[in-house]
Amino acid sequence: MGKRGLRPVKMGERRYLYLFLIPLIMIITLFLLVPLIFVLRDSLLSQGRLSLANYYAIFTKRLYLSSFKTSLLLSLTTTAIGTLIGIPLSYVIYRRGPRAQDLLLSLTSIPLVFSGLVVGFSFIVILGSSGFITLILKKLFNINPVEFSAFLFTWKGLVIAYLYFLIPRMILTMTAAWASFDWNLLDAALSLGASYTLTFRKVILPAIAPSVIAGSSLLFAVSMGAFGTAFALTGTGVNIVPLLIYTHISEVGIELGRADALAILLTLLTTSIVMIYERLFVRRSTRV
Amino acid sequence: MGYIELRNVSKRFGKVVALDNLNLSVEKGELLTLLGPSGCGKTTTLRLIAGFMKPDSGEIYIDGKNALSMSIKERKIGIVFQNYALFPNLSVFENVAFGLRARGESERKIRDKVQQLLEMIGIADKASSLPSELSGGQQQRVALARALAIEPKVLLLDEPLSALDAKVRNMLRFEIKRIQRESGVTTIYVTHDQEEALSISDRVAVMNKGRIEQLGAPAEIYLNPSTKFVADFVGVNNFLEAVTWNGETLLWEGYQLKLKTPVGLTPNSKVTVVIRPEDVLLFKLGEIPEEGEENLFRGRVSGKIFLGPITRVAVKVKEKVILSDSISSEKIFSLAEGEEVMVKIDTSKAKVIT
Ligand SMILES: Nc1ncnc2c1ncn2[C@@H]1O[C@H](COP(=O)(O)OP(=O)(O)OP(=O)(O)O)[C@@H](O)[C@H]1O
Ligand SMILES: [Mg+2]
Numbered sequence: 001m002g003k004r005g006l007r008p009v010k011m012g013e014r015r016y017l018y019l020f021l022i023p024l025i026m027i028i029t030l031f032l033l034v035p036l037i038f039v040l041r042d043s044l045l046s047q048g049r050l051s052l053a054n055y056y057a058i059f060t061k062r063l064y065l066s067s068f069k070t071s072l073l074l075s076l077t078t079t080a081i082g083t084l085i086g087i088p089l090s091y092v093i094y095r096r097g098p099r100a101q102d103l104l105l106s107l108t109s110i111p112l113v114f115s116g117l118v119v120g121f122s123f124i125v126i127l128g129s130s131g132f133i134t135l136i137l138k139k140l141f142n143i144n145p146v147e148f149s150a151f152l153f154t155w156k157g158l159v160i161a162y163l164y165f166l167i168p169r170m171i172l173t174m175t176a177a178w179a180s181f182d183w184n185l186l187d188a189a190l191s192l193g194a195s196y197t198l199t200f201r202k203v204i205l206p207a208i209a210p211s212v213i214a215g216s217s218l219l220f221a222v223s224m225g226a227f228g229t230a231f232a233l234t235g236t237g238v239n240i241v242p243l244l245i246y247t248h249i250s251e252v253g254i255e256l257g258r259a260d261a262l263a264i265l266l267t268l269l270t271t272s273i274v275m276i277y278e279r280l281f282v283r284r285s286t287r288v
Numbered sequence: 289m290g291y292i293e294l295r296n297v298s299k300r301f302g303k304v305v306a307l308d309n310l311n312l313s314v315e316k317g318e319l320l321t322l323l324g325p326s327g328c329g330k331t332t333t334l335r336l337i338a339g340f341m342k343p344d345s346g347e348i349y350i351d352g353k354n355a356l357s358m359s360i361k362e363r364k365i366g367i368v369f370q371n372y373a374l375f376p377n378l379s380v381f382e383n384v385a386f387g388l389r390a391r392g393e394s395e396r397k398i399r400d401k402v403q404q405l406l407e408m409i410g411i412a413d414k415a416s417s418l419p420s421e422l423s424g425g426q427q428q429r430v431a432l433a434r435a436l437a438i439e440p441k442v443l444l445l446d447e448p449l450s451a452l453d454a455k456v457r458n459m460l461r462f463e464i465k466r467i468q469r470e471s472g473v474t475t476i477y478v479t480h481d482q483e484e485a486l487s488i489s490d491r492v493a494v495m496n497k498g499r500i501e502q503l504g505a506p507a508e509i510y511l512n513p514s515t516k517f518v519a520d521f522v523g524v525n526n527f528l529e530a531v532t533w534n535g536e537t538l539l540w541e542g543y544q545l546k547l548k549t550p551v552g553l554t555p556n557s558k559v560t561v562v563i564r565p566e567d568v569l570l571f572k573l574g575e576i577p578e579e580g581e582e583n584l585f586r587g588r589v590s591g592k593i594f595l596g597p598i599t600r601v602a603v604k605v606k607e608k609v610i611l612s613d614s615i616s617s618e619k620i621f622s623l624a625e626g627e628e629v630m631v632k633i634d635t636s637k638a639k640v641i642t
Contacts, residue, residue, distance in 0.1 A: 182371065182373060184369045184371060184373035185373050185375060187335075187338070187340050187367070187369075187373070188367065188369065188373045188375075188434075189375075189386070189390075190340075190360045190361070191338055191339075191340075191360055191361075191363075191365055191366075191367050192386050192387030192390055192391075192434070192437075192438060193361045193364075193387050193390040193391040193438060194361075194386070194387075194390040195390070198390060202375070202378070202386075203375055206375075206376075206377040207376070207377075
């Protein structure tokens with residue numbers, strides 16, 4: 001076999017290697033576990049007493065349930081579209097050769113460095129009721145700018161805006177997959193007489209599946225938690241969980257316990273969906 | 289016309305000229321080796337024949353038909369890659385069956401054919417293993433079986449043994465030769481190992497910088513290299529840069545070298561005398577009379593390598609180093625570095641390249 005795995009680590013060395021993980025473990029504890037524990041604790045408090053009232057409210061009120069539904073709808077849609085667009089794009093970028101690849105990949109990362117708020121506002125500048133594309137379209141096709149841009153402030157508008165920073169994430173994940181793909185496999189399959197479809201299904205797909213799964217999981221998790229873009233575009237006009245959490249900690253009737261419970265449920269929902277998805281497909285794709 | 293025919297084929301990658309007006313004709317049923325250093329265009333030649341890319345100019349014929357108007361599939365070529373390129377997610381059986389399935393053979397035929405191939409290459413007990421569960425040699429066998437399964441018109445092997453250790457390599461070398469002979473498939477075998485090339489080929493094509501320098505039977509290539517490059521690549525050689533003096537004599541480093549020069553050379557033309565280390569005889573001082581002997585030079589031992597049955601001694605004559613191979617013996621072992629010795633060049637074995 002051409003590629004060998006990493007050199008096995010000896011017992012003595014292994015204990016030593018754990019030392020390097022200490023900073024990482026500390027950061028995770030400090031910035032992820034500790035806050036999560038506080039949030040969990042506060043979500044279980046209602047007027048200073050231990051209770052499930054916050055959760056009860058979430059599971060019984062239409063407002064909360066529908067926010068989860070919209071969040072899921074939005075995230076599943078963006079994940080599906082982002083994945084389907086990201087894969088061929090990453091392929092094209094990779095096949096352009098190393099120089100074009102460097103350039104295209106740096107362009108690709110630009111959307112990732114902007115804060116979500118900036119993304120949101122730039123969409124308003126471009127596609128809002130007085131955005132320049134909207135105005136051009138008005139000139140050309142005599143559309144009603146207000147009607148046209150109204151969609152931007154619905155969950156469908158959010159899909160477009162989210163894709164702007166999700167597709168690059170998919171491309172970056174996939175580029176690594178193409179780089180490690182053995183292109184001789186493609187030639188071998190074609191030469192044995194396989195059609196392009198068969199080659200894609202039996203050779204390429206199994207090889208890139210782990211990256212597709214990792215990438216789409218990432219897209220889903222990012223969409224579920226994204227806040228800035230949605231906030232900039234719609235204020236709190238679209239009922240998704242992150243915006244609802246914001247409403248509960250910022251507006252007049254502050255309900256911190258409710259916000260905490262929403263956060264806990266959002267985390268649980270996102271992680272379990274990602275875990276189930278990965279379990280389901282990683283198994284299937286590693287052994288055909 | 290050969291079974292595979294390349295005519296004036298050129299291929300460049302940007303500024304790099306990979307193939308430069310290459311001409312090659314491979315006979316039906318033969319095993320022809322492309323032998324050459326890294327980057328000389330061996331893989332490019334195979335990829336053009338397989339149809340993975342198109343030449344910039346020139347023509348390729350397979351079995352009398354213009355290959356450039358055929359698809360990859362239509363060319364029906366079995367190819368074994370240097371890294372084997374086995375499908376990692378498919379079992380050994382499915383790897384070998386891949387081409388048959390892709391070509392729509394019946395389930396029954398697939399089963400029989402794959403079984404037969406796996407038995408032929410001695411790996412039938414691994415049918416359900418994944419490639420990653422096999423040794424390098426076993427993977428190599430699977431790659432060969434997969435390529436042969438489609439009963440290809442042409443078999444292309446790109447350095448099929450280079451990733452294996454010496455023992456396995458030597459064994460598989462002859463197995464490949466046997467399988468090739470039994471199946472009678474026209475084969476192009478790529479290697480940069482001269483010993484491998486000489487031992488298994490019907491003919492060897494020595495490549496250099498995108499061209500074929502010499503094509504011939506292994507013995508012919510070894511004994512009669514037509515260029516300095518071929519001589520250098522195909523074996524260890526001494527190269528003596530000399531000038532012609534008259535029809536019988538050359539001048540080398542101020543010495544006379546008695547040697548028939550090729551006809552048609554005017555005096556004072558530059559030539560290279562190629563002489564193998566085994567054709568340079570080594571004597572201790574006093575072992576041979578210095579007077580009246582031709583092609584005998586005095587020098588000093590500058591190094592010694594023990595190669596098992598033979599020992600190679602480097603002798604410095606003036607400032608030039610000449611290698612001499614002798615049967616290993618006490619006499620040779622006792623030579624000290626710097627010791628004065630005599631070397632005699634057996635010019636009847638020498639070749640003059642102009
Ligand atoms: N896809 C490619 N893009 C750019 N240059 C290439 C490409 N393929 C080959 N080359 C160049 O063409 C020349 C010939 O390459 P080729 O792979 O045919 O050599 P080779 O004889 O097979 O060498 P090796 O023994 O190292 O495999 C080399 O200089 C190589 O760098
Ligand atoms: Mg090569």
